[in-house]
Amino acid sequence: xxxxxxxxxxxxxxxxxxxxxxxxxxxxxxxxxxxxxxxxxxxxxxxxxxxxxxxxxxxxxxxxxxxxxxxxxxxxxxxxxxxxxxxxxxxxxxxxxxxxxxxxxxxxxxxxxxxxxxxxxxxxxxxxxxxxxxxxxxxxxxxxxxxxxxxxxxxxxxxxxxxxxxxxxxxxxxxxxxxxxxxxxxxxxxxxxxxxxxxxxxxxxxxxxxxxxxxxxxxxxxxxxxxxxxxxxxxxxxxxxxxxxxxxxxxxxxxxxxxxxxxxxxxxxxxxxxxxxxxxxxxxxxxxxxxxxxxxxxxxxxxxxxxxxxxxxxxxxxxxxxxxxxxxxxxxxxxxxxxxxxxxxxxxxxxxxxxxxxxxxxxxxxxxxxxxxxxxxxxxxxxxxxxxxxxxxxxxxxxxxxxxxxxxxxxxxxxxxxxxxxxxxxxxxxxxxxxxx
Amino acid sequence: xxxxxxxxxxxxxxxxxxxxxxxxxxxxxxxxxxxxxxxxxxxxxxxxxxxxxxxxxxxxxxxxxxxxxxxxxxxxxxxxxxxxxxxxxxxxxxxxxxxxxxxxxxxxxxxxxxxxxxxxxxxxxxxxxxxxxxxxxxxxxxxxxxxxxxxxxxxxxxxxxxxxxxxxxxxxxxxxxxxxxxxxxxxxx
Numbered sequence: 001x002x003x004x005x006x007x008x009x010x011x012x013x014x015x016x017x018x019x020x021x022x023x024x025x026x027x028x029x030x031x032x033x034x035x036x037x038x039x040x041x042x043x044x045x046x047x048x049x050x051x052x053x054x055x056x057x058x059x060x061x062x063x064x065x066x067x068x069x070x071x072x073x074x075x076x077x078x079x080x081x082x083x084x085x086x087x088x089x090x091x092x093x094x095x096x097x098x099x100x101x102x103x104x105x106x107x108x109x110x111x112x113x114x115x116x117x118x119x120x121x122x123x124x125x126x127x128x129x130x131x132x133x134x135x136x137x138x139x140x141x142x143x144x145x146x147x148x149x150x151x152x153x154x155x156x157x158x159x160x161x162x163x164x165x166x167x168x169x170x171x172x173x174x175x176x177x178x179x180x181x182x183x184x185x186x187x188x189x190x191x192x193x194x195x196x197x198x199x200x201x202x203x204x205x206x207x208x209x210x211x212x213x214x215x216x217x218x219x220x221x222x223x224x225x226x227x228x229x230x231x232x233x234x235x236x237x238x239x240x241x242x243x244x245x246x247x248x249x250x251x252x253x254x255x256x257x258x259x260x261x262x263x264x265x266x267x268x269x270x271x272x273x274x275x276x277x278x279x280x281x282x283x284x285x286x287x288x289x290x291x292x293x294x295x296x297x298x299x300x301x302x303x304x305x306x307x308x309x310x311x312x313x314x315x316x317x318x319x320x321x322x323x324x325x326x327x328x329x330x331x332x333x334x335x336x337x338x339x340x341x342x343x344x345x346x347x348x349x350x351x352x353x354x355x356x357x358x359x360x361x362x363x364x365x366x367x368x369x370x371x372x373x374x375x376x377x378x379x380x381x382x383x384x385x386x387x388x389x390x391x392x393x394x395x396x397x398x399x400x401x402x403x404x405x406x407x408x409x410x411x412x413x414x415x416x417x418x419x420x421x422x423x424x425x426x427x428x429x430x431x432x433x434x435x436x437x
Numbered sequence: 438x439x440x441x442x443x444x445x446x447x448x449x450x451x452x453x454x455x456x457x458x459x460x461x462x463x464x465x466x467x468x469x470x471x472x473x474x475x476x477x478x479x480x481x482x483x484x485x486x487x488x489x490x491x492x493x494x495x496x497x498x499x500x501x502x503x504x505x506x507x508x509x510x511x512x513x514x515x516x517x518x519x520x521x522x523x524x525x526x527x528x529x530x531x532x533x534x535x536x537x538x539x540x541x542x543x544x545x546x547x548x549x550x551x552x553x554x555x556x557x558x559x560x561x562x563x564x565x566x567x568x569x570x571x572x573x574x575x576x577x578x579x580x581x582x583x584x585x586x587x588x589x590x591x592x593x594x595x596x597x598x599x600x601x602x603x604x605x606x607x608x609x610x611x612x613x614x615x616x617x618x619x620x621x622x623x624x625x626x
Binding site: 180181182183184186207209210225228230251253254267269271272274295297298311313318341342355357360381382384385400402403429 | 527553560561562563564565566568569570572573576580596597600601602603604605606607608
């Protein structure tokens with residue numbers, strides 16, 4: 001699916017004087033009240049995904065849900081306002097009417113059918129009190145692609161109001177779990193960031209763990225116990241092709257892509273000693289990056305590809321280390337209480353998220369790449385395996401209740417807005433994709 | 438000495454029924470075992486004098502008889518098919534060494550049997566680390582068996598990390614059962 005912005009509808013550039021602004025850093029005590037009335041259509045036209053009028057309402061619901069999930073916005077209940085929106089109102093809103101319901105921002109728009117069967121979603125955002133236009137953009141897609149157009153509109157609004165890139169037009173790959181713990185069935189699954197479009201990728205016949213997106217998002221690397229040979233595999237989303245990356249005699253696991261997608265880093269265990277290796281995918285050439293005795297695992301690249309953060313118990317307990325991409329300059333960065341594990345470098349490069357174990361509890365935390373500024377965001381029986389939203393503002397992880405279920409959760413970088421991510425079955429090992437192209 | 442391991446095994450694998458023949462050496466521990474299966478009269482050679490009953494017997498249950506060289510025999514002779522570890526440890530304690538020693542003796546008697554040593558961890562560790570820890574445990578058990586004369590070519594290892602607990606539970610008793618290395622024998626034929 002492709003989304004393009006045709007010159008015809010794209011931009012009149014929005015005025016630069018945004019009056020309202022959402023401060024993303026301090027955590028939001030008062031989410032911004034925002035109205036997202038159903039998107040309108042000049043004349044309802046049937047599409048393969050419903051009429052344009054129906055799609056207009058659905059698009060608005062998806063946008064409102066995205067904005068609400070961020071914790072930064074409070075979409076008003078459409079039942080609470082009576083303002084009806086005409087096509088003319090989209091470009092000239094009745095600001096006085098929106099002020100009476102205390103909406104501070106307004107997202108409105110249109111859905112229209114295109115001759116090729118596709119649709120165009122026009123997305124407009126306004127500051128209600130200053131009656132100023134904040135943004136407008138058109139998204140052309142197939143009728144079935146209406147959700148992505150809605151996510152892109154939500155990203156536009158989020159970006160204009162917070163000054164940060166959005167993250168709603170993205171996906172999650174994770175491990176869907178079911179059955180007794182002693183005979184757990186695990187399957188790879190993907191879904192949109194908001195849980196829509198859920199799809200299982202593997203049958204559950206083989207135990208699978210730790211799926212991670214390639215930067216191009218069409219490939220996933222993961223670990224599979226296929227044939228009782230625990231190894232790193234690649235899954236191609238378009239074709240469903242599954243392929244082991246090598247015929248190693250030893251267990252290989254904990255894979256991640258390099259930022260350019262050309263290499264994988266992962267761990268391999270040889271005779272009880274676990275080290276980190278890099279494989280160049282084009283040539284399958286293997287380079288060993290760590291040689292210390294002990295467990296070196298969970299490698300994750302910095303977004304510029306120059307360094308790798310990983311965990312090692314070479315000092316006695318699991319702690320975080322950073323090394324150059326060639327394995328040189330290995331240096332411990334975590335010195336706080338407890339153990340530190342499963343580090344993941346933020347896509348912004350400024351922070352490293354990790355799992356902290358201490359006092360019989362697991363937390364998700366962040367620290368700077370030099371180890372300073374350690375901050376714990378959650379605390380529970382078992383919170384594990386962080387993954388970053390594409391804009392580096394939200395962290396998803398999995399939470400295991402003591403003797404109970406395991407589910408996906410997310411939390412803001414501020415430590416606020418902790419929320420469960422619904423999945424059809426139980427879920428673990430989430431990995432967030434970059435923004436979709 | 439093998440009493441406690443037998444108990445552990447009965448908790449871990451209640452589905453594998455052991456016949457009275459196989460546990461005769463541990464007769465005093467019968468109360469710890471799963472309910473005895475119905476007598477297996479059919480598969481063994483007919484014995485004299487026992488066929489005069491006028492009632493119709495239920496269909497015979499075919500259990501895993503403790504035939505010498507069988508999996509059940511391996512477990513019975515070794516005391517257990519698994520050894521346990523301390524928290525975040527892969528050190529073999531005296532009890533574990535004793536069990537592995539008996540496993541090695543049994544394996545010496547059946548040189549064509551191949552084994553896979555599975556390493557497992559309890560739930561209180563991160564997923565990746567526990568895979569590596571399970572590998573350490575499997576390797577520790579394998580190395581001990583090798584030192585006792587079991588040919589390395591007969592042995593392979595696999596780690597399941599915290600993915601395949603023996604017991605579903607989040608308390609000390611469950612964790613202790615789950616930190617283990619299991620010797621899985623593959624009897625040819």
